Amino acid sequence: MIIPDKFLSDEQEPRAVEKxxxxxxxxxxxxxxxxxxxxxxxxxxxxLPDCIAVSNKRIFYCEPGNFGITMNFKDISWxxxxxxxxxxELFGSKFICVPQHGENIVTEFIPKVQARKLYQAASEQLENFREQNEKKETEDKKAPSLNAVFEDAIEIEESVIVPAAAETPAAPYIPVVxxxxxxxxxxxxxxxxxDKQLITQDEYEAKKASILDSF
Incomplete structure (x- = not known):
């Protein structure tokens, strides 16, 4: 198996990485x-060293089991x-993950250089997640609801359009409505x-049923 250089660039144990x-x-x-x-x-x-991996969606904790025969995995999303x-510390560093709920996850004896880069990668991905989440929440707030579109359309249709008067009108025209x-x-x-494709068929049927129920 070919291991990408980025996973061995800071003197990571090759056998542990390969596993x-x-x-x-x-x-x-x-x-x-x-x-x-x-x-x-x-x-x-x-x-039998533990490993911590950072992806763009979560942190993986990899712990050898059964004297290295098996590997236990657990993960926590951003x-x-x-x-x-x-x-x-004196012997390496502690990497600490603080979840929204529950106890902190602490892993000791991470080499100092690896701990710094692990923290940098995790911090960047956590910040990216928060920015994307805030952007999505802002877009959701700005998106108009079905009822808002319906009410706006009614207001537009109920607007009175007054035609320009002719220079020499013969007689006023009064439409019979x-x-x-x-x-x-x-x-x-x-x-x-x-008909104007401002709402879907499902939304049309649902609103139609609501209007008929209130009749």
Missing amino acids: VVGKLNDMLSSNEELIYLAVQKKPAVNL KSIKEVSFKE EEEDETTLKLRKLKTLY
């Missing part, structure tokens, strides 16, 4: 990619994360919205 990268790639969802991977380096025996941080009841008027205007 997790292939499995992580199989777990990625559509449009998801791995950004960075850090490997634990314990001060004494480092036979929407569930409050903040990330790291703390440098047959008076319609309120329900018929609403149904006719709803049909106009549908």
Whole structure:
């Protein structure tokens, strides 16, 4: 298996990286990619190090099990994360993930260079998620609802258009308008919205049923 250089650029343990990268790639969802991977380096025996991987959608925690025969994976999405941080110590660094709910997730003995880059990658992806989420919320607030479109259309249709007077009118023309009841008027205007493709057929049928129910 060919391991991308970005996962070995900071002296990560090659065997540990090889064990997790292939499995992580199989777990990625559509449009998801791995950004960075850090490997634990314990001060004494480092036979079974934990790994932390950052993707554009979540953080993976990879822990060897059964004396290295198996690998346990758990992940936490960016929407569930409050903040990330790291703390440098005598032997490496602690990488700390603070979830929105529950206890902090702390991983010790991450090499200092890897901890800095892990924190940088995680912080950037967390910030990107928040910006996209805020943008989506703003767009949702600006998007008009079906009722708003319907009411605006009624107001436009009910506007009185006064034709310009002729220079020498022979006699004023007074149109005879047959008076319609309120329900018929609403149904006719709803049909106009549908014909102009301002609403979908499902929205048309739902609004029509609502008007008839109130009749």
